[in-house]
Amino acid sequence: MRRTPHHTWSRRSFLSALGAGAALAATSPLLTACGSRPGASPTGAVSDPDAMGAVLPNHVPVEFVAPDLPGRLGAAPGYLSYPAQLVRGVPDAPGTGGEVTAMTPAFWPIPPADNDYYDAVNERLGARVRFNIVNGSDYAAKLNAMFAGDQLPELTVIPDWDVPPRFGEAVGTVFADLTEHLAGDAVEKYPMLANLPTRAWAYCVRGNRLFGVPTPAELFAVTSFYRHDLFEELGLAPPTTADELRALCEQITDPNRNRWACGNLFLDVKRMFGVVPGWSRESSGRLVNEAETEGFREALTFMRALFADGHVHPTVAGSNTGQEKELFENGSMLMMVDGLGSWHEALARQLPGNPAFDMRPIPPFSHDGGDPVYFTEEGASIATFIRGDLEPERIEELLGILNFCAAPIGTEEHYLVNYGVEGVHSERGEGGSPQLNAKGSREVTFTYGFLGAPPPSIAQAQYPGYVQARYDWEVAAAQYKVSKIDEGLHIEEPPRLTSLEQRLDDQIQDLLRGRTPLDQLDSIMDRWRSDGGDELREFYDDALSDVGR
Structure with a gap:
């Protein structure tokens, strides 16, 4: 050793x-x-x-x-071959x-x-x-x-x-x-x-x-993946801006060929628009929830349009969970959000029957082509x-x-x-x-x-090119890593307020899928504040202020 x-x-x-x-x-x-x-x-x-x-x-x-x-930069080390001699x-x-x-x-x-x-x-x-x-x-x-x-x-x-x-x-x-x-x-x-x-x-x-x-x-917990093999067949390249992502979806979606652009990309779309997960402070020092920010509204509007225009696979559009892995792996949709660990798991499932199968994370990008942000996980x-x-x-x-x-x-x-x-x-x-x-x-x-x-x-290393490709993506994303305001703190919310996040997420999913009019976002947030959101803000504000954040 x-x-x-x-x-x-x-x-x-x-x-x-x-x-x-x-x-x-x-x-x-x-x-x-x-x-x-x-x-x-x-x-x-x-x-x-x-x-x-x-x-x-x-x-x-x-x-x-x-x-x-x-x-490097917090990204995991890579082994191009598994060690032959073990200690x-x-x-x-x-x-x-x-x-x-x-x-x-x-x-x-x-x-x-x-x-x-x-x-x-x-x-x-x-x-x-x-x-x-x-x-x-x-x-x-x-x-x-x-x-x-x-x-x-x-x-x-x-x-x-x-x-x-x-x-x-x-x-x-x-x-x-x-x-x-x-x-x-x-x-x-x-x-x-x-x-x-x-x-x-x-x-x-x-x-x-x-x-x-x-x-x-x-x-990093999750990112957007794309089918590199199918992109090459179609002569496509991964997006570098929000406008390019929208145009890419237009090129991919073809129901007659049983092909849709994506699943629910909202988690990564929020990142693309710079939305800080959870809580953050405005320049004035006021603590805000992610759903109260302008970036969140922009991300919601963008992703809602992908649903409305039919670019999200109908199975996903009809459900909050869907069967995204299966649809992505069989080529029915060409982009999805998933955990990084899903990458090699998908290779294990698909390569034996489809040696050409090649999924990769979309290279780091932001909505406007500027420097992206990637928020680190706990x-x-x-x-x-x-x-x-x-x-x-x-x-x-x-x-x-x-x-x-x-x-x-x-x-x-x-x-x-x-x-x-x-x-x-x-x-x-x-x-x-x-x-x-x-x-x-x-x-x-x-x-x-x-x-x-x-x-x-x-x-x-049993998956050709995987170790190098994943390492390269992690290092590239790590250049833009940002710590959230509660990084390193173990915060337990008051028990009576712990259900707020799930209730709000359910309403956001309805907004994304067009089940609720977009102009209801303000009233949804007003209700969230009155139901305990403002109380939760006060709790986090006190807790974070008292440790200098």
Whole structure:
């Protein structure tokens, strides 16, 4: 293992990396309302950055195999071939021979409980992990039931979108406070966890104490993709302005050929018009929601026109969700918005039957041809929590298991967790990249990977050109990255106001699809303000002002 030079993030250096608003003011009554109890009051809460630095783990990067394409500007590093020689990153088994209980979601068929993959990983762990794997669509309900019945396993994976109600109020009594185990140089007992970026750990700070081990997120969540192969057939090029995008849609859409331009691009259209997600401050200092801005109105008007002109596939136009992946991959529509991780997943599905299939992200652009903006995501959106009634020795054992699961590319552990046993579950393919065989496809799923994961890297070299293309796009977009005003802060809204966003989004979807007249936007926003939007603004304004933002 090669360590990069030891670098300890201080509170000030971390906040400086967050960008604008790093200067801090005194803590307000809002931030101290919880006292020493971690969590949130019924009026909501926000982590105090001034205290956060004291609980964040040191960042001590490790590198077992140097990437072919070093990470730049926060973009992930790329590996043009999967490392041929693997290193044992965790020499000793972290477990003590007993059983560990864990609950994770699954967004795929649940594997058999007893299989050779589990046996192989458990042997290396020195413990038998007994998973309670729950279908992703049922996970929130299961979490709520487990909380209510006080029946949580030792390790619980909680995605951001499934956080139980009033979680902030319960976290300090239900889950273990990991501050003393991981803050500062204490984390260096677990080198793979010390390798996780500081911005990911900030996601796990609640009530100015550290709860949970994060799964680091990618720098950007979603973008617009286009079918490069079909664009070439049609002699088209990706757009560089909003006008070009509209004209491109006119050229593509041809219902007689079962071809439409796009799905619902609104998420990226908002970015194209410079709409800051969530909350931002006007030049006057007034805090505004994205839906109150002129850019949002322009983006809404633009996307609504694409719907009205018939450029959005009718299946998507008739539904708020649709079947965009399928329609995009079969060529029925040529542009869509999706997560970056969907790229290599689509290649895996399509290339065996269609070797010409080639999807790519649209190069960075803005509505007027000027410099674009790409807003960075939270440092993590998934974390693993340890049950709070365990003895310190048991917590350390479980952290050792999470440390094993977070081993990065180039290690035996990373291969085993993600691809099982070479020759049993997977074989090396193009570029040395592991590929699951039939047995691996049945047995290996993202179970241990949910418990712990390394920082993102781009290593799917089995897809020709993919690593270089994705790396190039990420670096290009990272040149225009912008941090949101709440970057690095864990803010929990007052529970009575948490449904406002969904209600507003439902109304926006009706506006986009022409179900509601566009001139109703002002009255919709007036109703949103009176229903709690102004109260939510006051909450965010106080919280952000008190930390200098």
